[in-house]
Amino acid sequence: MRVSRVLLLMVILGCGMTSPLPAAIVTPEGEVIEDQPARQEAPADDDDPAPVKTPSKWPSAKSRSFGIGFFLGEPTGLSFRWFFHEQQGIDALAAWSWGYDHHTRMLFQADYLFRFYDLIPIPEGDTALYVGPGMRIGGYDRHRWDDHDPDWWFLVGFRVPGGILYQVKSFPLEVLFEIAFVMDIIPEIWPGFNIGLGLRFCF
Numbered sequence: 784m785r786v787s788r789v790l791l792l793m794v795i796l797g798c799g800m801t802s803p804l805p806a807a808i809v810t811p812e813g814e815v816i817e818d819q820p821a822r823q824e825a826p827a828d829d830d831d832p833a834p835v836k837t838p839s840k841w842p843s844a845k846s847r848s849f850g851i852g853f854f855l856g857e858p859t860g861l862s863f864r865w866f867f868h869e870q871q872g873i874d875a876l877a878a879w880s881w882g883y884d885h886h887t888r889m890l891f892q893a894d895y896l897f898r899f900y901d902l903i904p905i906p907e908g909d910t911a912l913y914v915g916p917g918m919r920i921g922g923y924d925r926h927r928w929d930d931h932d933p934d935w936w937f938l939v940g941f942r943v944p945g946g947i948l949y950q951v952k953s954f955p956l957e958v959l960f961e962i963a964f965v966m967d968i969i970p971e972i973w974p975g976f977n978i979g980l981g982l983r984f985c986f
Contacts, residue, residue: 841953841954841955842955842985843909843950843951843952843953843954843955844909844950844951844952844954844955844956844957844985845909845950845952847866847955847985847986848865848866848867849863849864849865849866849985849986850862850863850864850866850957850983850984850985850986851863851864851983851984851986852981852982852983852984853981853982854876854878854961854979854980854981855979855980855981856961856977856978856979856980857880857881857976857977857978857979858876858878858879858880858888858890858977858979859878859879859880859979860876860877860878860879860890861876861877861878862874862875862876862981862983863875863876863877864983866898870897870898870899870900871895871896871897871898872895872896872898873893873894873895873896874893874894874896874917874944875891875892875893875894876890876891876892876893877890877891878890878891878892887923887924888921888922888923888924888938889921889922890919890920890921890938891919891920891921892917892918892919892920892942893917893918893919894915894916894917894918894942894944894963895915895916895917896913896914896915896944897913897914897915898911898912898913898948899911899912899913903947905949907951907952907953908949908950908951908952909949909950909952910947910948910949910950911947911948911950912945912946912947912948913944913945913946913947913948914943914944914945914946915943915944916941916942916943917941917942917943917944917963918939918940918941918942919938919939919940919941919942919965920937920938920939920940921938922935922936922937922938923935923936923937923938923967923970924936925970936969936970937969937970938967938969938970939967939968939969940965940966940967940968940969941965941966941968942963942964942965942966942977943963943964944961944962944963944977945961945962945963946959946960946961946962947959947960950985955984955985955986956982956983956984956985957982957983957985958980958981958982959980959981959982959983960979960980960981961977961978961979961980961981962976962977962978963976963977963978964976965977
């Protein structure tokens with residue numbers, strides 16, 4: 784009986800040296816009990832999950848066709864815009880001008896603008912340079928407001944504005960800075976310029 788146990792152990796050891804076997808337990812009676820293979824745990828994923836961006840509840844200013852706000856400068860008034868194309872649109876302004884030349888003006892002006900995006904990248908917004916032809920009409924005080932009583936004349940002129948437009952991506956708001964060359968032709972030929980800052984809510 785003892786010899787048979789010794790032979791059995793030698794056979795088991797010999798098999799273990801020639802081929803890989805799972806660990807086993809041998810009872811005093813010669814029974815071989817195989818261990819259950821160890822359960823392998825899945826490797827931990829060290830990579831952090833990508834952050835999920837919550838979409839804004841407000842649309843971007845660039846995605847809106849219309850905008851209304853104010854323009855502060857020369858002249859100052861109510862600003863409106865209509866973008867019917869991604870790179871083209873119309874700006875309008877109903878304004879009052881105290882006049883750098885001491886002549887008061889009441890004006891309505893409109894411009895056909897071409898916008899060029901991505902020339903000046905700014906984070907968290909869309910930035911465009913714009914330029915285009917325009918026209919203005921209104922009333923013109925021929926007398927200097929610091930010398931005489933008002934003497935209003937009809938005014939017609941042309942303008943060529945250029946500026947930079949910044950549109951917020953997370954809220955329908957846009958800011959602009961503009962300079963325009965102006966040439967009045969009625970009641971008299973008179974060159975000039977406009978300059979100012981604008982703020983509009985888009986819808």
